[in-house]
Amino acid sequence: MTPDRRGFLAGTLAAAAIGASSSGAAAAATHTAATPMHGLIGRMTAKPGTRDQLIAILLEGTGAMPGCLSYIVAKDPADADAIWITEVWDSKASHAASLSLPAVKAAIAKGRPLIAGFDKGQETVPVGGHGLVR
Structure with missing residues (x-):
């Protein structure tokens, strides 16, 4: 697994291990233009079935x-084994910090055997939209 794919896996499983933030709106409300939001979009393929x-x-x-x-x-x-994952973080640093949490590490270990592969993930800089409070 290449470093980019490892990072993508870690990121996608990070939020899964702990769940979507119930305080996400509060974090977004305190977000400033000086610290851009961090986004990830990627496609993962599970092993058949x-x-x-x-x-x-x-x-x-x-x-x-x-x-x-x-x-x-x-x-x-269009693909019975494929999954799309879209993430928005208040900063790139928050995403990076999530990768060191014990629950995230456990989720990576649990999910890794089910993954057949990854397409190239894409980083983005979200600027707003429905559901994102700035």
Whole structure:
């Protein structure tokens, strides 16, 4: 696995391990233009027949993920094994910090055996939109 894919895996599983932040709106409300938001969009392929199990791992958890403003997991309607993941963080630093949490490390270990591969992930700089409070 290349470093970019490892980082993408860690990022996508990070929010899953702890869950979408219930305090995301508060974090976004304190966000300033001086610190741009950080976004990730990527496509992951599960091993045949394991997509729903992998999605469950990506979505489990009930605690807050500091700085995670949005975490969306979607099935690819054209590929029975593919998953799209879209994330928005209040900063790149918040995303990086999430990778050191014990729950994130555990989710990576749990999800890794179900992953067949990754397409190239894409970093973005979100500027707003429905559901993102600035």
